[in-house]
Amino acid sequence: MNCRLCNQPKKLIKAHIIPDWAFRYLKQDNHLFQINMKAKSRKIQSGYWDRTILCEDCDKKILGRYDTYGKKFFSQDFSSKIKTINDPRGNAEYLHITNFDYSLLKLFLLSVIWRASICKKEQFSSVNLGSYEEIIKDMIFSTKLTHENDTQIAMFTWKAPPKGLSFSKAIISPFKRNFGADVYSLVMAGFEILIKVSPLQSSIHMDGFNVVKPEGFVILSTDFEASAVGKVTKKIRQRIQEAKYTEKQSHYQ
Numbered sequence: 001m002n003c004r005l006c007n008q009p010k011k012l013i014k015a016h017i018i019p020d021w022a023f024r025y026l027k028q029d030n031h032l033f034q035i036n037m038k039a040k041s042r043k044i045q046s047g048y049w050d051r052t053i054l055c056e057d058c059d060k061k062i063l064g065r066y067d068t069y070g071k072k073f074f075s076q077d078f079s080s081k082i083k084t085i086n087d088p089r090g091n092a093e094y095l096h097i098t099n100f101d102y103s104l105l106k107l108f109l110l111s112v113i114w115r116a117s118i119c120k121k122e123q124f125s126s127v128n129l130g131s132y133e134e135i136i137k138d139m140i141f142s143t144k145l146t147h148e149n150d151t152q153i154a155m156f157t158w159k160a161p162p163k164g165l166s167f168s169k170a171i172i173s174p175f176k177r178n179f180g181a182d183v184y185s186l187v188m189a190g191f192e193i194l195i196k197v198s199p200l201q202s203s204i205h206m207d208g209f210n211v212v213k214p215e216g217f218v219i220l221s222t223d224f225e226a227s228a229v230g231k232v233t234k235k236i237r238q239r240i241q242e243a244k245y246t247e248k249q250s251h252y253q
Contacts, residue, residue, distance in 0.1 A: 003055035004118050005062065005141055010055035017048040017115045017124065019067040022074075022171055022188050048173075050119045062141065063115075066108035073105055074189035082221075095157065098216040103145055106212060109153055110136050113184055113195050116174045123173045127184060132197040152196045153212040155219045179203045191219070 003010050054063070078095055085092040114136045116124040129136065135147055145151075172187040181200035186193045196202050210218050 001052065003058050004053045005058040005137060006055065008055065010057070012052055012054060013056045013059060014049050014051050015054040015059045015063075015115075017050060017119050017121075018112060018171060018188065019070060021067070021071045048119075048121070048123055050115075050121060052120070053115070053118050058141075063111055066104060066111050066140070069101060069104040070108040070112075073100060073108075074191070093159070093221040095219040095221070096216065097219060100216075102212070102214040103143070106145060106151075106153060107140060107143065109186070109193055109195060110151060111140050112186060113174060113197070114140060116184075126176050127174050129182075129197050136197070150197065150199050152202075154194045154210045155212070155217075156192045156194070156210075157190055157219055157221050158192075159221055159223055 001012055002008060003012065081095045081097060083094050083096050085094070113127060114129065114133065116127040117129040117133050132147075132150070136151070139145055139147075139151075170187060172185075174184045174186045177183045177185050177194065179194075179196075180203040181196055181198035183194050183196045183198070183202055186195065210220055
């Protein structure tokens with residue numbers, strides 16, 4: 001089979017869709033929980049991967065470079081970047097991000113959503129980039145960003161979630177958001193990352209200070225329970241509890 005990135009007939013390897021380092025935060029008793037709103041949650045060993053899409057050179061040398069930078073960016077201490085806006089309606093918090101590698105960060109995030117699109121596993125069935133699969137593939141392979149307005153990225157984080165709920169390092173399979181354009185949501189490393197892959201203008205106004213740009217950008221801190229991620233959290237927690245119960249029951253059978 002041909003590698004989906006270099007298009008060469010090479011031996012394909014076990015390639016992660018979302019980098020393995022992102023799942024290390026979730027390990028508990030040497031297992032991970034696979035969280036997916038379309039499929040039953042279950043325990044897995046090492047995150048999301050596919051043996052039918054990438055050769056070793058592309059996975060480790062090209063995508064590996066982007067994944068390494070992604071780990072560096074999302075592993076940093078963001079506490080020093082927290083800013084507060086004083087407002088009569090309540091103080092608002094945000095992160096002001098500067099001094100980062102714009103190309104590597106954007107190519108990393110685009111590569112994750114591209115891998116999700118070409119992967120045929122059920123966890124990623126809602127991701128379909130259409131004609132942008134080829135466009136993003138060319139960007140990844142050439143390391144050159146194009147179609148900047150069509151591939152915008154914004155990030156959000158959350159104020160403290162309810163007691164007993166820690167989603168600071170959670171991962172939720174990418175899913176499409178209804179913003180008037182094709183916008184995909186990826187939750188990882190304590191952030192919701194919105195990736196627009198469309199020439200249309202999004203209803204969330206992804207053209208302002210919160211869009212990832214070379215000169216810097218702002219990550220808004222929103223109320224967890226009111227956020228889209230917060231609204232699905234109850235379902236996710238229920239899925240996790242069901243998976244734990246099922247495993248416990250099977251242990252005694």
